[in-house]
Amino acid sequence: MTRRLGLLLVLIAVVAAVTAPILAPHATDDKFPGLLNAPPTLPHVIDESGSWRAPFIYPWTLADRLVQRYEQDRTIRVPLVWFSGGHAVGSSGEARAPLLLLGADSYGRDVFSRLLFGARVSLGLSILAALGSVMIGGLVGAVAGYAGGTADDVLMRGTDVVMVLPAMYVALALRSVLPLVLAPFTVFVFLGLIFAMVGAPFISRGVRGIVRSERGLEYAVAAASLGAGHVRILARHLLPATRGFIAVEMTMLVPAFIVGEATLSYVGLGFPEPVSSWGTMLHDASSLRIADFPWLLSPAVAIFLFVLGLNLVLQDGREGLGYERPL
């Protein structure tokens, strides 16, 4: 049950990321200068007189420019339009009353659209980085576990050192090697590499342990005595035994990387401003007036739900071990 819920949450995030250009009513850099920090426009189906209508929104009018307070203009109904202009849904009066499902940020950009596009950047980066970690860590772990001896010692000592370091500081220090402001694509590649390196030791340590213990089992010995080479034994027999471990480890690395990206972008060392990732969006929530604009925290909610989904999937997998409990 909880596992299904977890899968559902993860699936929603992935679908949102993939279909962002269709689902999102606006582009990430569409600005509405009159609607800075405007609250969400909730779709209504019942109008003032109490009769049912097709879904519509009420436009916001600026009540106080200084504190950015808005009031609903109840006299005008702006109906929603479906599947027009390449977007799944939008407002019929874009310029005057755009559809802002999660409000607008301090530049007057649609938070909901940026959230969907941000999922692409955040999820894409963390999944690719996790795959990178599996490649690096798997290779190191396999070599260390299979070769044993000095190679094993050296590789595992190095792994121990990297594992014990505070990952955030390592990422921060590595990030500072390049200039503070970079092109988005460079940031993407570079952060991916940093995260892959920081995450690799967690993979390599487990892979080494599994390879080491499986190497002595009958099937591996049998393969060796049938004349299989080292590479074949590793690739065909030993590494497949690590699949379960790697799957579990991936579901732990991806959330860590999402948070890593968010933290780096939050402090201004991640993606540059016009790019929308969950981290750059959180940066906008750093203002001291966050209490007045709670919708700016929606990327935090998105991160929470996605990570929760992964944790739920993982949790049930572990629960299935079935201990005998007399108590």
Place this chain on the structure above:
Amino acid sequence: MLIYLLRRLAFAVALVFTVSSASLLLTRMAPGDYATEALGVGGGRARVEEMRARYGLNRPIVEQYRAWLAGALHFDFGRSFAYDRPVADLIPQRAANTAILAVTALAAATLVGLPLGIVSGARSRGTLTALIRTGSIALLSMPPLLTSLLLVFIAARTGWFPIGGMRTGASSSVDIVDLLRHLVVPASALALPIAAMFERLQSQAMREVVGQPYVLAALARGVPRSRVLWRDALKAALRPIASVYGLVVGTLLSGSFAVEIITTWPGLGSLMLEALRARDVYLVAGCAATGSVFLACGTLLSDAALALVDPRARE
């Protein structure tokens, strides 16, 4: 036992040395330096060169590193360019602040997480177990970055606790009550995810231990259930927590970075970020060295704790 601890100590010293050297060299290798960052684009070549000469930034990297190493041996970590004060003067205050935050959070996480884990691990069914488990899983999905944003938001909405900084006003006198009130938001932001992790680990360990034949045997002999749980099973179930304590120090430091930035707690993390932005090389290296000292102390303590709980770890 002594030899084991000595070996771990050597590892710790090597760690501090490697980390601080690496961060000095990394920051030095980065394009731009303090002179270009401080003077900006309009600095002009001559003024940049002059400033570099004044701070010794024009020396080759190897020579600069050698000079820094020689100084570091007698606790002279160079001067911060931005603050124009010795690094050794700047860091202790900030490090103490981070330590206050981290130790409070760790203590709170242990005090909350361990008992809850024992309770939920001892019973596999029941509303209480389900409740604790749900809470933990939710909190596990909320890293310090999110908990601190959430708590800051709640504190700003309700006004129950002050947010930002360590004390009210600019008074330099240490007011314990005021400090504690300021500590609530950052410390709980840092503690909550770790408490959840402790709860899960302890719960799992407890469940494994409770399944052991010796626990059943003790119960069969008529030893009261609570005594078996809290005395016999607990002792055996402490191992995973003890072994994770060393890694938690890293998590604490990583987490406290986000918490310090968001709640503007004047700790090591925010100092290091400032230093990195300004390319203040010696300050970066100093922060990294201090961070790794924390880390080394943490791993040492956790090794000692593990050796105490589980004799096999001493090998």
